[in-house]
């Protein structure tokens with residue numbers, strides 16, 4: 001998945017120059033978290049590492065993964081799991097294992113859609129082949145289907161419900177249109193909103209089924225040249241996808257909160273909150289147009305009009321369709337492949353890097369670009385190891401499965417190993433799609449944003465500039481487009497507002513690991529269609545595979561820095577600055593007379609002061625060359641605990657699986673900061689809001705105490721020397 005970041009114009013955090021000063025404080029020769037001596041060793045190691053990934057190998061790997069459709073649960077995707085395991089062993093990774101999870105799975109047996117009035121039209125539900133791209137003729141490509149749709153058959157009138165959001169149904173009601181028992185036709189929307197939320201909304205409105213189509217205004221000819229001449233979606237492209245309600249609880253719907261290891265208990269699907277109770281089918285605009293142009297009822301409002309050369313109407317009577325969907329529902333295995341480079345000094349401490357393997361069709365961008373980048377990164381890790389260079393901490397690399405269905409493989413793995421990860425995990429670095437264009441987008445939990453920005457200085461963008469410079473330029477362009485005032489500062493670069501929609505979710509929201517997400521982005525309208533393939537990548541997305549290569553380098557260097565640092569490169573003062581902004585945003589424009597946020601803001605100030613103190617003492621300790629191994633270990637263990645302390649075992653109100661109190665996601669996958677508190681304030685449920693504010697206050701106080709202890713420990717050590 002992971003279209004979210006690509007299409008949402010990011011809400012930039014305007015954190016004042018903290019990050020900038022942080023970067024300036026560290027001279028070229030020092031790497032954040034390293035003593036001067038180990039900085040030099042690290043930079044030498046990174047130079048060797050960066051030379052290994054090659055565009056030619058990226059392309060070769062990309063071809064292997066995009067050669068055939070590889071949907072989660074399919075024989076081809078399982079074969080690719082075995083291929084990765086074998087390849088990793090050959091490369092020289094250690095402890096390569098394939099974890100099996102038996103998960104509730106849906107596959108289409110058949111789907112048909114026919115307009116029966118006012119005239120007859122049978123939807124093709126297929127994508128047209130192109131002569132220039134032989135893969136588009138592959139007979140194993142599926143037609144239109146939706147993961148987790150229920151089976152059924154219905155003949156009913158069609159209502160056009162715009163993006164299918166709750167306010168769209170309000171507008172329909174104002175026009176006297178009730179969708180109960182009818183079929184709603186909704187469109188994918190920009191900014192992106194997860195189709196599962198559209199399905200839940202349609203289900204709540206009592207609709208009999210949901211058809212969701214790609215309007216050319218969103219990802220087709222209204223945006224520019226279409227495939228095979230350009231990056232946008234052609235007439236028959238179908239955006240497949242799942243509608244799992246994984247914003248309630250991700251993973252296998254029948255094992256909410258525990259792992260689907262073989263033999264695990266499964267609850268009935270009827271009791272699973274994340275299993276939809278509605279039929280759904282995606283359509284190309286080729287198949288949606290005959291319905292739209294025959295609709296009666298009031299003319300749709302101007303902002304509901306789309307990119308097709310017709311007047312859109314709300315419908316409700318004249319157009320009737322017959323929809324039949326037959327799904328095969330059963331438990332099938334999902335496979336997570338895991339490999340390691342064991343750490344030399346702290347083998348228990350884990351830096352986890354992951355990418356999903358399963359694709360809706362060929363997965364040119366999503367996710368096989370990321371998989372190719374991962375394979376080149378692991379080859380480079382293993383090559384260094386063969387030359388006798390081990391990271392100090394253990395690097396764990398995972399190929400996830402079933403991400404497209406409900407973040408399934410990563411969730412089951414995270415649930416299975418939650419205790420160990422909460423004890424030993426340093427961070428999780430996610431790459432879903434690595435490349436759909438040249439524009440870098442990096443996101444990070446606020447404490448890791450400065451190290452991500454710092455790392456971008458040491459990589460070279462294919463344009464010849466540093467990645468940092470290229471990142472600044474694309475950020476400046478976006479700020480200009482969004483009419484955001486001010487010049488770009490370092491704090492604008494990394495997005496610290498993290499929603500859901502990819503495999504970082506279990507790590508951040510359930511396990512409490514700090515996370516980083518990386519992607520090169522560009523115009524991309526073939527998402528989840530057959531045209532997201534090898535041809536698209538070679539002619540449009542990244543013809544020279546240079547951004548794939550840069551991703552392998554960047555992802556690996558970040559992993560190495562976290563694995564080798566003397567003192568882990570967290571910046572909790574930056575975390576505090578971001579947190580203050582989260583709290584201020586939450587109160588913006590609302591009547592807050594029922595809730596006093598001052599105690600929370602005061603705690604944030606104390607947390608910030610403690611963070612600054614720790615930053616100063618780590619800097620002193622690193623430059624004084626008196627850092628004792630035992631103290632460093634204690635400080636690192638303490639710093640790892642900070643993120644875990646943001647977890648509330650009860651979870652956020654109504655969604656107990658989501659345990660992080662700073663980071664959550666809306667039902668649309670959009671980022672949602674301070675989820676429990678924010679949702680309570682939005683509902684004006686003041687008792688819950690007060691309780692959530694207290695939980696936040698307590699966690700802040702705990703973490704301030706911990707930071708103070710760590711700073712004191714470092715000071716004690718330096719004075720003892």
Ligand SMILES: [Zn+2]
Pocket residue numbers: 001002356366367403432433
């Ligand atoms: Zn993806």
